[in-house]
Amino acid sequence: DAGVIQSPRHEVTEMGQEVTLRCKPISGHDYLFWYRQTMMRGLELLIYFNNNVPIDDSGMPEDRFSAKMPNASFSTLKIQPSEPRDSAVYFCASSDSHIGHSYEQYFGPGTRLTVT
């Protein structure tokens, strides 16, 4: 398997623009997570899905953020409108709850977002 795939790897946009980040989880994994990482706040869970259904979005900072998972192999995180404070690395991760008890998460390479 190719692992978790994210696109784009880098995104530079101007304040006010819409940004869409994409993720393809590992095939067969039933959980998908979106994280944001910054130096100040560390690794923050934004939202996660189980079998394509959003379970908890309490980590989504504002209504400007939204996430969807239309099928088991694709998810998007959208920011509209974007602001400079959204600049961060956004990771997507997936896991298989049926394998052991370690709840190991497999992370994608991340999308480095810069909002100017």
Add this chain to the structure above:
Amino acid sequence: GQSLEQPSEVTAVEGAIVQINCTYQTSGFYGLSWYQQHDGGAPTFLSYNALDGLEETGRFSSFLSRSDSYGYLLLQELQMKDSASYFCAVRDPNQAGTALIFGKGTTLSVSS
């Protein structure tokens, strides 16, 4: 609430042994995980402890004491490539699934 505390930075030399501690406070506990993240890379899973004791995987070992709400990651025979950030994580007891809460991470710098 849930919280994890770990040192922000640790430095060591090649060939040495280093221990990265993690104390946690959670309303429920399902095990302690460790992840490694190289600069510019993604976090990768290292180990998981559900029960008290030491788990060894090559040069890395992880320890858990549930009674002390404490664990550590032990790295032996340090190599330059071990320079990275290390995160401890616990499963979020308020979530039905596999959501994790991560510590702020410990940056390990290995020098020659």
